[in-house]
Amino acid sequence: MQDSTQPVLRDIILVGGGHSHVGVLRRFGMKPVPGVRLTLICRDTHTPYSGMLPGYVAGHYSYDDVHIDLRRLAEFAGARFFRTEATGVDREGHRVLCSDRPAVPYDRLSINIGSTPRVADAGGAADHAVAVKPIHRFNDRWLALLERVRTNPGPMRIAVVGGGAGGVELLLAMHHRLRNELQALGYDPDLLAFTLFTRGGSVLPTHAPNVRERFARVLAERGIAVHCNAEVTGVDATGLSTLDGQHHAADEVVWVTRAGGADWLRDTGLALDDSGFIQVTDTLQTVTDPDIFAAGDVASMVNHPREKAGVFAVRQGPPLARNLRLSLVDREPIPYRPQRHWLALISTGDQYAVASRGPFGAEGRALWRYKDWIDRRFMARFNDLPAMEESGSTGPRSRVPLEGEEARQAISAVAMRCGGCGAKVGASTLSNALGALQPVEREDVLIGLHAPDDAAVVRVPPGKAMVHTVDFFRAFVDDPYVFGQVAANHALGDIFAMGAEAQTATAIATVPQGLEAKVEDTVYQLMAGALDILNDAGCALVGGHTGEGRELALGFAINGLIDDEPGRIMRKGGMQAGDVLVLTKPIGTGTLFAAHARLATRGQWIDEALQSMRHSNRLAAECLHRRGANACTDLTGFGLLGHLVEMTRPSAVDATLELSALPVLEGAEETVAAGILSSLQPANVRLRRAIRHAEAMTDHPRYPLVFDPQTAGGLLASIPADQAEACVSELKALGYHHTAIIGHVDAQGDALEPIQLNP
Structure with a gap:
């Protein structure tokens, strides 16, 4: 685990919970780097393993079987988990921009957010088709479709757009599951009609001819109609249209094709390929900025172009972790060369699989069992986490090179710290952190943060009584912004419970020592979260005290106002029999x-x-x-x-x-x-x-x-x-x-x- 006594010297920010990043987290959990802090930014708490998703749809696996718990894995790795969505990168300021919280600073950044089906390429697809990614949205739609089949069985036409391995495998899984659902209810499974659309001349165009022939046979045996050379140009509530002008009726359209990079990547200034994927060198660093790495589907290796497949994302995990470490200790990252051929085990929905590697192809139930064994073993690495020993009191020395002012600050951070007022956070650090915050303004606050002095001065309006309370506790969650929200909400609870209006708050915070930039950001994130809650309550932050300590902690003294009249105050006493x-x-x-x-x-x-x-x-x-x-x-x-x-x-x-x-x-x-x-x-x-x-x-x-x-x-x-x-x-x-x-x-x-x- 990360040693909490070691000051943070460098921050690695991982954006996205893809297959490469879960590998990085596990490696850092097994072998932390002193002085280096990891932060995972991800919209979803659970990330699916793509290799098992068709099995989940087919009903062979549960939701938990195919998902990695990112919050738990981050805890194991000693990493912070920020559950939010990245929306951009400020490369000049070295910050990741987020959808619903302050930007997060980085020293090294890695992006592993996968690909995004481009439903906008076909008119109406964004409104009437369900894209297979992001997975959480697809899963919601899939569960709704399952429920629809169970509660209202009847004729239904299901179309899948995309003739690659992903589209074919998903279609066969849906075919298997939905027909079984109808049979279990005593209905004719032929009430369901399935169709595959691909703009290519055949299914699985990147695989060997014998593999393509095997899947063409399976699709025909299952009664699934296949339309080749059929580029979909539009989708509406009644079905989809193809380039040749034909309209095909469909009740549900699933989109598994034309993937590209997320739209926000275009504004980062990073070099992208024609599909919007980030161009990277052999070291997985972006060709534009060596401080930013990318891996998995979102990355396009300039010297080694490869098909988008989960196997590459998995295998990029170890070299990505290694090169992130090396880049922080001023050592040359080591080039990584992906294999030219790989074994693909593609299931047919019914616990039967086809193997494809270069010109080689085979099929059978034994191959599905082999795939199942491989997939379960992979998932166990991230869900069956080993117990970790606690670090010693001081931990190993950091090898992060520092010079000048940073070196002086690092020496100060690990030295014997002063007590009393010497334990305060530096004035410049504090003023920088608080300068960007905007506490709510109240007319009854005469002196507060808008005009700082030795103490705040607050007017008590006529006919009002003052309500005072205080709360303080150490952090129990690794996200300072979220902790700030919880701490402020907790402190306000006593005011609201008595029926009072929150008026002012004075903060008391303890922040682990470290480089001034790291302390400044922690204070900013902490108080930004607190202000979200205080401002919403109309409660003005008027001052406080911030000092150094081993653990992050936060509390507030809250003043409230209540009408000075009998019966207005809600107290603990006063319960009546029969209530x-x-x-x-x-x-x-x-x-x-x-x-x-x-x-x-x-x-x-x-x-x-x-x-x-x-x-x-x-x-x-x-x-x-x-x-x-x-x-x-x-x-x-x-x-x-x-x-x-x-x-x-x-x-x-x-x-x-x-x-x-x-x-x-x-x-x-x-x-x-x-x-x-x-x-x-x-x-x-x-x-x-x-x-x-x-x-x-x-x-x-x-x-x-x-x-x-x-x-x-x-x-x-x-x-x-x-x-x-x-x-x-x-x-x-x-x-x-x-x-x-x-x-x-x-x-x-x-x-x-x-x-x-x-x-």
Whole structure:
């Protein structure tokens, strides 16, 4: 794993989660480079292995079988995972531009984003055809087609455009799966009609004649119509048109041809070939800029042009990782020469495959089993990750060459650091990082960041009371921008829970020491994420303090305003017997992030948890107040049970929780069942003495989750019973889709324990 005590000296940014980059991540995970930090920028958390995609469509594999969990792999590699989409490269500023977050600086950049089918080349194809890439969109359409066949079986015409290996293999997989679905329902599979369109004179034009003949035979045997020399020029809601003027009826059109580079590559200034792919040298560096590398389908090797095939992307992983390392230590990258011939194992949909290598061709079920063995072994390398030893306290010395001011900063970063005010982040670094940020402006802020002084000065309007709160914790996610969002949202939770308006925030941040440029960017990313949340809440950032520390951490002191009148403040006390308990967000963040640190979770689970943690409680609090909430609190470190006990005591009531009604984040039940718990859980479990007959519920799968500490959790409110259903409906309409009634408030009984759990 990366050594957290080693200051970051250089950044490698990997754009795209293709086959080459997963190889780079695994190699850096097995052998990190001290002082070098990897960051993966990718829109999707899971990346498909193209060799198994037809098998997934045919029904031989599950979704998880054919996807690599990029968030988990990045964690293994000690790399940051930024789930966003790259939209450009600022080569002069050495930054990757992103769709929904600040640009990310790089020292070396590698691009492995695959190819993009050019549906725009045929009129209407972008609107009426489904391209096989990006895979997540194709998968959504494919699942919808499956459901359509299952729920409304009947005649259907399916057309695939593209006669290469990819198009033929995908068509045969769809043919196999959909016909089987109809047969299982008791319908005639011949209700489905399949057609292949290719502008070439035959299918699989880049393969040997005997391979082409084999697939021509298979397609004929399956009753699939093949139109050769049929370039598709247009697609509409009724079908597609070809260059010869004919129109062919189709209910579904799948596009697997005319791939090119992403449109944004044209604005980078990098040399591209006629199809828009990045031209690279034998070292996989772009011919335009040696600091930028490219691999896989998006790369076009100038000296060794090859067909676009997954085998090349896989085999470019090791030389790409090697040359990225060498380029950072001022050593000459080593040329890579791809093989001229390779073994292609092309499936026919029914666990049968054809082998093709140069002039050689063969077929049979044994070849499919061989392909299956190869593919599963490849996937195991990235999904069955080995346990890694923790690095030592100092780690090996970095070999990244530094000169002048950078060398002085690096020596300072690893030396004994000052305490007290000497541990502050430098003034110029801080001012540069904050200079580009735009906090929301408020008329009641007299002195703030717009006119910095020793302290902020804020006016309290007449008739208002001040609400104060503070929160601070270390980072649990490797993306400073996302962490900034979560930390700000968490700190605002107490303000909203009391029904107050957020007014001002003062930040306190700890940032690992390192080169000034790296520290500056970390502070900028961190505070940019926080400002997204604060500005949305109308909360002005008015100041703060940033110091050095071993781990990234962030907190806020928040001031809020509330009407100074009786009954306006929502407090923990005030619950009434007969009230209904409403929870606005799912629970489970504690166990999920404990599991994430141990590589024992799935990326999609973490995605959902982070999305929940970034969802503001502001609108929920306003709704709860409108619906007459008698008491309210936000769920944080004490967990659901701890906060409920805090509400029952001052209210002098008891409460009943329905475990089956609790909204739970996906994966949380699995991780607690595996015994993976937050470090704060044992302290929270001491509150089991507040549960009546707790021993009767200890075997319930959700029992541990009532103790699970939450970060930026939802609001727990006590609502009059006659308002509860309307309140839940309104909250769901506001975007709190997991809102649920989880129990009710009871009159205080004779038992010492205030909480009753029901299954």
